[in-house]
Amino acid sequence: MTNRFLAAILALALPFPALAQRAAPPVPAPVDPAVAALRDAALKDDVAYDIVEGLTTEVGQRLAGTEAEARARTWAVAKLKALGFQNVRSEPYRMPVWVRGEERAEIVSPFPQKLVLTALGNSGATPDAGLTAEVAVFKTFGEFMNAPDSAIKGRIVYVGNAMAPTQDGSSYGQSGVARFVGPGIAARRGALAMVIRSIGTDTHRTPHTGVTNFPEGVKPIPAAALSVPDAKLIEAMAARGKPLTMKLVLTPRQIGERESGNVIAEVPGSDPAAGIVLVGGHLDSWDLATGAIDDASGVAITAAAAKRIMDSGRRPRRTIRVVWFGSEEVGGFGARDYARRHGAERHVVAAESDLGADRVWRFQSSLEGSAAPVAGRLASALVPLGIVHTDGGGGDGADIGPIVATGVAGIDFNQSALRYFDTHHTADDTLDRVDPEMLRQNVAAWTTMLAIVADAPEEIGPVARKSH
Numbered sequence: 001m002t003n004r005f006l007a008a009i010l011a012l013a014l015p016f017p018a019l020a021q022r023a024a025p026p027v028p029a030p031v032d033p034a035v036a037a038l039r040d041a042a043l044k045d046d047v048a049y050d051i052v053e054g055l056t057t058e059v060g061q062r063l064a065g066t067e068a069e070a071r072a073r074t075w076a077v078a079k080l081k082a083l084g085f086q087n088v089r090s091e092p093y094r095m096p097v098w099v100r101g102e103e104r105a106e107i108v109s110p111f112p113q114k115l116v117l118t119a120l121g122n123s124g125a126t127p128d129a130g131l132t133a134e135v136a137v138f139k140t141f142g143e144f145m146n147a148p149d150s151a152i153k154g155r156i157v158y159v160g161n162a163m164a165p166t167q168d169g170s171s172y173g174q175s176g177v178a179r180f181v182g183p184g185i186a187a188r189r190g191a192l193a194m195v196i197r198s199i200g201t202d203t204h205r206t207p208h209t210g211v212t213n214f215p216e217g218v219k220p221i222p223a224a225a226l227s228v229p230d231a232k233l234i235e236a237m238a239a240r241g242k243p244l245t246m247k248l249v250l251t252p253r254q255i256g257e258r259e260s261g262n263v264i265a266e267v268p269g270s271d272p273a274a275g276i277v278l279v280g281g282h283l284d285s286w287d288l289a290t291g292a293i294d295d296a297s298g299v300a301i302t303a304a305a306a307k308r309i310m311d312s313g314r315r316p317r318r319t320i321r322v323v324w325f326g327s328e329e330v331g332g333f334g335a336r337d338y339a340r341r342h343g344a345e346r347h348v349v350a351a352e353s354d355l356g357a358d359r360v361w362r363f364q365s366s367l368e369g370s371a372a373p374v375a376g377r378l379a380s381a382l383v384p385l386g387i388v389h390t391d392g393g394g395g396d397g398a399d400i401g402p403i404v405a406t407g408v409a410g411i412d413f414n415q416s417a418l419r420y421f422d423t424h425h426t427a428d429d430t431l432d433r434v435d436p437e438m439l440r441q442n443v444a445a446w447t448t449m450l451a452i453v454a455d456a457p458e459e460i461g462p463v464a465r466k467s468h
């Protein structure tokens with residue numbers, strides 16, 4: 001989803017671009033009965049749930065670059081081999097690793113109360129005994145940006161920037177800017193630390209972590225997200241007009257370069273010249289929970305769909321390559337390593353599942369020119385799954401971003417994000433959040449896509465890249 005968020009950051013001064021460009025209804029195309037049969041059989045899929053259940057039970061959290069992520073790779077290789085895929089392997093690379101420490105905060109005065117928060121990835125550390133300072137309270141990112149440096153220097157900066165639920169998830173980019181770049185800006189302006197309202201849509205005392213980035217040459221300051229109720233509490237206290245003093249203890253560490261890696265599996269195609277259809281999600285997760293919706297579900301959905309094509313008894317024309325990317329959460333290191341190793345191979349389509357496990361409601365693609373009829377066939381075949389087609393999009397996802405940027409066509413299956421950001425990056429991202437029926441609908445959508453795209457007789461790509 002990175003491209004969308006970067007666009008949001010760059011377009012900060014503008015209203016968020018309207019994503020819902022309405023398309024002319026796609027020209028109805030006949031649905032191949034073999035495709036329909038694969039689609040309908042996928043509505044009984046149990047493989048995806050088995051993968052999510054297995055990964056969350058037998059591995060659990062898998063923070064990028066840690067020994068837990070390495071165990072996840074070992075698990076993934078064994079699982080993908082057991083499922084019958086070909087050319088299963090792990091491709092290692094090295095990356096800088098950040099690990100969480102202690103995390104506590106309280107308002108010391110004028111209304112002493114404990115707060116619930118969690119450090120953001122790449123956060124700096126307070127002294128072990130903590131840091132106590134006055135809080136500069138800004139309800140929105142805009143207020144923070146417009147405030148004079150004198151209001152920020154020497155303070156703990158609080159930024160609210162509340163997030164509302166949206167079906168397409170676009171509010172994540174709009175509100176998330178406070179997390180993506182806020183701490184770096186606060187550090188440059190002399191803040192001692194930054195606490196933000198969690199980038200989430202729930203009202204529980206479960207803070208949402210996520211990565212933040214400090215610009216080159218800027219020393220990281222402690223940076224954390226308060227749970228939404230605790231953020232509201234800070235704002236209510238501030239409304240009383242007296243200065244707030246906070247004590248903050250955050251002791252995360254950068255532990256240097258460690259090994260991470262991507263796990264790859266294939267369903268070999270019959271025509272090597274026809275190119276590769278790349279599908280996947282990310283294997284790593286945040287460390288607060290078992291990463292069921294982010295993104296065990298994505299790796300499971302895409303692998304389960306590829307297995308359905310593999311088991312259908314008919315070899316696809318194009319190779320389907322399933323990639324379970326490493327270290328997406330902390331900065332897309334797996335995506336870049338994949339593009340470095342494989343960017344010269346002919347990819348024709350790339351698609352990523354990284355928005356949980358709820359129903360797919362829309363698909364978009366950059367299938368154009370000679371490949372436009374492929375999108376038409378796909379639109380028709382997806383109607384019984386309740387999926388609409390609109391223009392625009394295609395190639396969303398941090399992991400496929402570098403490959404898509406080379407002119408590869410993208411296909412997006414947009415899951416409803418209305419409840420995704422309730423538990424995203426929290427201690428509540430567990431198996432309980434996955435609805436098996438909705439997960440099956442996802443598998444059916446991806447199976448339909450692979451059945452049509454991997455076998456399409458048309459030439460697909462390269463596509464002209466629109467600047468996002």
Ligand code: ZN
Pocket residue numbers: 282294295328354
């Ligand atoms: Zn994700």
Ligand code: ZN
Pocket residue numbers: 294329425
């Ligand atoms: Zn995530």
